[in-house]
Amino acid sequence: MKLSVLDLMTVRTGQTTADALAASVRLVQRADQLGYHRYWVAEHHNMPSVGSTNPPVLIALLASRTERIRVGSGGVMLPNHAPLLVAEQFALLEAAAPGRIDLGIGRAPGSDPVVSAVLGRGLDSTVDDYPANVRAIASLLSPAGAAVRLPDGQEYELRATPAATTVPEIWLLGSSDYSAALAAALSLPYVFASHFFAGTGTDRALALYRERFTPSAALPAPRTLVTANAVVAPTGEQARVLARPQLQRMAFMRSGRPMAPLSTVEEAERTQTTALEDQLIDEMSSNWVIGEPTEAVSRLRALAERTGTDEVMVVPAASAHEHEPTDRYPARERTLELLAGALTA
Numbered sequence: 001m002k003l004s005v006l007d008l009m010t011v012r013t014g015q016t017t018a019d020a021l022a023a024s025v026r027l028v029q030r031a032d033q034l035g036y037h038r039y040w041v042a043e044h045h046n047m048p049s050v051g052s053t054n055p056p057v058l059i060a061l062l063a064s065r066t067e068r069i070r071v072g073s074g075g076v077m078l079p080n081h082a083p084l085l086v087a088e089q090f091a092l093l094e095a096a097a098p099g100r101i102d103l104g105i106g107r108a109p110g111s112d113p114v115v116s117a118v119l120g121r122g123l124d125s126t127v128d129d130y131p132a133n134v135r136a137i138a139s140l141l142s143p144a145g146a147a148v149r150l151p152d153g154q155e156y157e158l159r160a161t162p163a164a165t166t167v168p169e170i171w172l173l174g175s176s177d178y179s180a181a182l183a184a185a186l187s188l189p190y191v192f193a194s195h196f197f198a199g200t201g202t203d204r205a206l207a208l209y210r211e212r213f214t215p216s217a218a219l220p221a222p223r224t225l226v227t228a229n230a231v232v233a234p235t236g237e238q239a240r241v242l243a244r245p246q247l248q249r250m251a252f253m254r255s256g257r258p259m260a261p262l263s264t265v266e267e268a269e270r271t272q273t274t275a276l277e278d279q280l281i282d283e284m285s286s287n288w289v290i291g292e293p294t295e296a297v298s299r300l301r302a303l304a305e306r307t308g309t310d311e312v313m314v315v316p317a318a319s320a321h322e323h324e325p326t327d328r329y330p331a332r333e334r335t336l337e338l339l340a341g342a343l344t345a
Helices: 017-034 056-066 083-096 112-118 127-141 175-183 202-212 237-256 263-271 275-287 292-307 330-344
Strands: 002-007 038-041 069-079 100-107 146-149 155-159 170-172 190-192 223-230 290-291 311-316
Touching: 002 330, 017 038, 017 056, 017 330, 038 056, 038 100, 056 069, 056 083, 083 100, 083 127, 100 127, 112 223, 112 263, 127 170, 127 175, 127 290, 146 202, 146 311, 155 237, 170 175, 170 223, 175 190, 202 223, 202 292, 223 330, 237 263, 237 275, 237 290, 290 292, 292 311, 292 330, 311 330
Parallel strands: 002 038, 002 311, 038 069, 069 100, 100 170, 170 190, 190 223, 223 290, 223 311
Antiparallel strands: 146 155
16 A cells, blocks of 8 residues: 655645745655655645645655655646646646656635635636546647647647656546546546545445546556545544644534634644534544554554545644744644554554
8 A cells, every 4th residue: 555645735833935945844754755656736825824835835845855756736726727727837847857747736715705806717717628628638638739720721830848758647536436437538547535535435436437448558457545534643532632623623614613723732722612512523533544554554544445545645633732833733743653564553
């Protein structure tokens, strides 16, 4: 089983954006040292607790600070961006770190309608354009480029970069039958975002993807990846304490509380929750990987076996104590260390 990492560049109470960015750099470097397979960053906008707003910029920084690990997007939210711009960005990233760049593409905007409009894509891009835009990006990234037919019938050659020798690995992200079917039709590897949706629909989507998969020269057989929230500590009780702030934040989002930076462990302990929020926290906890290292690896292996995948991407969700430095997340680094150690033990 390969282990990979998904990072939202979480911003907690007392952190600046610079602090959160420094913490992500430290985390990717630790993942690189520990042998994790890939490290992806998400795209979210206008959220007080998420600093990962621009995957290409983050990928450029993280790839420059690491040596071996694959770095990519989990994902670029395509309704927000013109396909040519995405292709140009990732063609340059691939040129800078050949063989190490992943382009994970998502169909959701990762924001609200106001943000989409401010980004300039709110009026001229819809999810209905998604399949054509994914195809366009794949064509533009290829060394041969794409042919655009002009109104007079002539063809105009278009490339993301003048002389590509390698291309990024494209993955389709999703949480529905639609995305699974599209990935199968386009012969692309598929990621199910089970970390956010508590695993709901995972088995069905993966089965649909494998059933409908169309082999290609680039990908002759289905290829999948699943995600999971993980908080690992020397004891199960320590892990549950470290998981509480992130669980609270997710419950608050679903219960309609105003969004805020992620709480520290101590803030979470002082925070009163409603009966509904407690129910949501209990439900999510049962689907997260929270515990000591041996137990955590056992659960991740069970997830990989149940879903038939050979790679699991963990979202390290351990929070910080008030006294800890703001430019790193020691508990998240420790989660990666403990998982890697238990996996190879």
